[in-house]
Amino acid sequence: MNAHLEQLSPRPLWRHFRTLCNTPRPSGHEAALIALLERWADGLGLAHDRDAFGNLRIRKPATPGHEQAPGVILQGHLDMVAQANADHPHDFTRDPLDTQVVNGWLHARHTTLGADNGLGVAAALAILEDDALIHGPLEALFTLEEESSMGGALNLAEGWLEGSLLLNLDSEDRGQVYIGCAGGADVIVDAQLPTAPPAADETALSLSLTGLSGGHSGIDIHKGRGNANRLLVRALRALEPLGARLVDYRGGTLRNALPREAFATLMLPEEELAHAQARVAALEAELRAELAGVDEGLSLSLASGAASAAEALTAEASRLLVRALHVAPCGVERMSVELPGVVETSNNLGVVSLAAGRFHLCALVRSLRDSATADLADRFRALFELIGARTRVENAYPGWTPDPESPLLVCFRRLHRERLGNDPEVKVIHAGLECGILGGKYPALDMISFGPLIRGAHSPDERVELASVEEFWTLLRALVEDLATVGAEDAGRSSGAPNS
Structure with missing residues (x-):
């Protein structure tokens, strides 16, 4: 199902998104996807573990010579909103999504697409398997039940994560970077x-x-x-x-x-x-x-x-x-x-x-x-x-208090100018990004949130602009590589576990 996704660019990202579209994952039903990701990590020799709530972490050691770079956490949530048109029978616990490209946008027929936050998850997985990428220590954190209750973030184990920089990949506007969000x-x-x-x-x-x-x-x-x-x-x-x-x-x-x-x-x-x-x-x-x-x-x-x-x-x-x-x-x-x-x-x-x-x-x-x-x-x-x-x-x-002086933000803005030729808009979002909760548990984390252009999230009109996914991937890849080549004092506030 959804084989056409593997013809889109960037191919590594869309190949993983196809897996997500084919694996039902409404809130509270992420177990099958987690098992699949653990088998995938085993196949690549990547370490993985779960906390008591079931949140999944996959780790990849730094590229040789970059072990002292600040640890980067790639973060997204595995679940999706389950919404279908009233006249369209769809069992979100059993049925794969049915996707199509229309005028440069990817949709799902009659249901939510799960680009929120499937594209962020797919991007993190593609980064983990990219052996041509130079990087510091990497962790991919995949939380559960974000859409229904923020349960994964609320119950995240403390003293578990090791990185000092967190890239939340759950934003939905091209050319923007988020540094704060509402609580709820x-x-x-x-x-x-x-x-x-x-x-x-x-x-x-x-x-x-x-x-x-x-x-x-x-x-x-x-x-x-x-x-x-x-x-x-x-x-x-x-x-x-x-x-x-x-x-x-x-x-x-x-x-x-x-x-x-x-x-x-x-x-x-x-x-x-x-x-x-x-x-x-x-x-x-x-x-x-x-x-x-x-x-x-x-x-x-x-x-x-x-x-x-x-x-x-x-x-x-x-x-x-x-x-x-x-x-x-x-x-x-x-x-x-x-x-x-x-x-x-x-x-x-x-x-x-x-x-x-x-x-x-x-x-x-x-x-x-x-x-x-x-x-x-x-x-x-x-x-x-x-x-x-x-x-x-x-x-x-809790909400996520904005920090306009974030060193990670400075780095992102520079790369955005270099790669895309313009400055990103720095935004605060009226939505419940997990960053507020994660920052409460790991107060030393330096965090930003960015992503591709998604419209109609949480409804059957959900769609993502394909060109924005390529931009998102270019920025993410460049940012991970750039953070591997700068000192911890330039890119983050601390190294090692921020909440030990």
């Missing part, structure tokens, strides 16, 4: 809400909102795209005065992906059906106008003929839930003052569900300030306590 936390809300049987005059209806673009809940949060959970709740709010009662609800699939679709079943007095249809049609027109030029594919519909339910939320429970969701924080909360144009704090209403009275919500709060992350999470707690829900915060991770 998952906010989980659960409640068992009261239900009652449908009345004799009530009919079951299906309400659906589809056709949104979706995207990455950090990188794309400021672009004005629709959030299916936010917008379907607006429809429920519009139907509330007509006596609508929620039966069930499902919207979004991942807390770190902007929800593209949401669906609800509700009970409504039959005499209000015509009014409800009119309100939904009017709201669809309003939403289309609001999202014009940003998210053009929205479709909102209300259909009769849904299977009648044995129970629906009571009228009061339905009203309280819809109102709580309607006022819940969603989208950009604050822009940064210190970093113009960068989102400081945001929230994504990622996953919402209701079944048999059991309500569940998973939101992802992000901020460049850890205090703001904690405060926004507390606002969720205060809000949903009003309807008797239980709220907890999980998987909190």
